[in-house]
Amino acid sequence: MDERNAIVDLIPRLRRYARALVGDRSAADDLVQDTLERAWSKFHLYRGGTDLRAWLFTVMHNVHVNRVRAQRPVDVLPDDGPETPQHGAQADPLMIRDLERALASLPAEQREVLLLVALEDMSYDEAARTLGVPIGTVMSRLSRGRERLRLKMFDVPVAAKLTVVK
Amino acid sequence: MSTELPITEADLQAFIDGRLTDGRRVEVEAWLASRPDEALRVAQLRGQREALHDLYDPVLDEPVPERLVRAAGRSRRSRGYALAAGWIAIGAVAGVLAGWQLHDWQSRRLPAVSEGASIARNAAIAHATYSPEVRHPVEVGADQEAHLVAWLSKRLGEKVRAPTLKAAGLSLMGGRLLPGAGDPAKGPQPAPVAQFMYQGAKGQRVTLYVRTEARSHDETAFRFAREGNVRVFYWIDRSFGYALSSSDLDRSQLQRVADLVYQQLEP
Numbered sequence: 138m139d140e141r142n143a144i145v146d147l148i149p150r151l152r153r154y155a156r157a158l159v160g161d162r163s164a165a166d167d168l169v170q171d172t173l174e175r176a177w178s179k180f181h182l183y184r185g186g187t188d189l190r191a192w193l194f195t196v197m198h199n200v201h202v203n204r205v206r207a208q209r210p211v212d213v214l215p216d217d218g219p220e221t222p223q224h225g226a227q228a229d230p231l232m233i234r235d236l237e238r239a240l241a242s243l244p245a246e247q248r249e250v251l252l253l254v255a256l257e258d259m260s261y262d263e264a265a266r267t268l269g270v271p272i273g274t275v276m277s278r279l280s281r282g283r284e285r286l287r288l289k290m291f292d293v294p295v296a297a298k299l300t301v302v303k
Numbered sequence: 304m305s306t307e308l309p310i311t312e313a314d315l316q317a318f319i320d321g322r323l324t325d326g327r328r329v330e331v332e333a334w335l336a337s338r339p340d341e342a343l344r345v346a347q348l349r350g351q352r353e354a355l356h357d358l359y360d361p362v363l364d365e366p367v368p369e370r371l372v373r374a375a376g377r378s379r380r381s382r383g384y385a386l387a388a389g390w391i392a393i394g395a396v397a398g399v400l401a402g403w404q405l406h407d408w409q410s411r412r413l414p415a416v417s418e419g420a421s422i423a424r425n426a427a428i429a430h431a432t433y434s435p436e437v438r439h440p441v442e443v444g445a446d447q448e449a450h451l452v453a454w455l456s457k458r459l460g461e462k463v464r465a466p467t468l469k470a471a472g473l474s475l476m477g478g479r480l481l482p483g484a485g486d487p488a489k490g491p492q493p494a495p496v497a498q499f500m501y502q503g504a505k506g507q508r509v510t511l512y513v514r515t516e517a518r519s520h521d522e523t524a525f526r527f528a529r530e531g532n533v534r535v536f537y538w539i540d541r542s543f544g545y546a547l548s549s550s551d552l553d554r555s556q557l558q559r560v561a562d563l564v565y566q567q568l569e570p
Contacts, residue, residue: 141375141376144375144376145367145372145375148367148371148372148375149362149363149364149365149367150363152362152363152365152367152371153359153360153362153363156359156362157355157358157359166368166370166371169371169374170370170371170374173371173374173375174374177374177375177376178432179482181428182482203442207443236354236355236358237358240355252355254320255320255351255352255355255356256355256356256359258320260322261317261322276312276313276316279316280312280313280316283316283319283348283351286351287344287347287348287351290347290351291347
């Protein structure tokens with residue numbers, strides 16, 4: 138049961154990603170549990186020798202998307218909607234609750250890419266394959282997600298966000 | 304000196320993630336040195352990366368809940384079923400393999416049967432996997448039939464329908480999406496497959512497996528296959544391949560259901 142041990146070894150990483158993705162601890166572990174059960178029941182589809190981690194994250198992505206779809210019709214946030222940076226009292230920008238809340242406010246597709254790259258340290262190519270999207274989509278979601286998160290975390294004047302480099 | 308390519312947003316992202324070559328990194332650093340606003344933004348984004356690790360890395364050190372360790376070696380069924388189900392699955396696969404070899408031998412006289420035989424085999428595996436499910440036999444229940452049919456049609460790229468099998472005493476439980484069989488590393492991803500599940504008054508289960516056919520095929524007559532303890536009637540009709548599977552119904556009962564399906568799906 139080498140494969141099973143390899144999967145078990147990856148559980149902490151799946152949990153970390155799920156926690157960041159859905160926020161709530163027990164909801165995150167439910168997502169991990171569904172992912173593991175689905176992965177095991179579809180293990181015959183896994184091609185030995187390829188990246189087991191990427192495969193498990195793909196399964197988790199699919200499980201998550203199906204759950205989100207079952208709960209809410211669509212993600213209501215536009216991909217690049219207007220920002221409303223909060224001015225006023227400058228809080229500690231790295232305050233944990235702020236970061237969690239800011240992360241939760243991102244469109245799900247931007248949050249996924251950001252977490253796979255920044256937290257899971259996947260290459261852009263791995264993230265693209267895991268999510269089944271082109272690499273250009275990964276780059277644009279990553280850039281937008283990071284910028285949106287930054288504007289929520291820091292007290293940035295609106296004009297500053299227009300300095301987009303091309 | 305290298306040819307100085309303009310610094311793009313993608314370069315800045317790769318800089319933040321430490322994924323630039325040394326040469327390019329030096330160029331980006333030089334570029335940022337003369338642009339304090341951009342340098343501040345990039346520094347904040349690097350800090351964001353670190354903050355995410357500070358916030359979530361402690362999860363890596365938490366003890367893994369026992370339920371997750373158990374889930375790593377178990378399919379979607381309750382614990383008590385796991386071992387028995389495992390043996391059933393092994394038996395089904397062994398039966399399928401044996402059936403496949405037999406089929407291969409037979410198919411020498413029957414050209415074009417291999418396409419149909421693969422649908423029978425895949426349908427039998429899917430039936431053996433999901434029909435014993437107690438808690439999660441389907442992904443979307445029959446109470447949301449309109450949603451189910453719309454969803455599966457969208458994913459298959461063809462309009463599919465769930466036939467009514469009341470005349471055979473079977474009611475629709477719901478359905479699920481399955482990955483198409485094939486090797487994703489080679490060529491385009493195979494289209495996904497739909498599975499509808501039906502149940503009779505005594506708990507007999509029948510699944511209808513519906514697959515879109517990439518190539519245009521001549522229609523085939525009903526064919527019968529027995530894969531392990533799963534009986535399958537399958538046929539290809541224009542752009543769809545169908546397989547009706549059950550281990551609870553005998554051959555003549557299953558044929559009657561197949562007739563019902565065929566009549567309803569005929570446009």
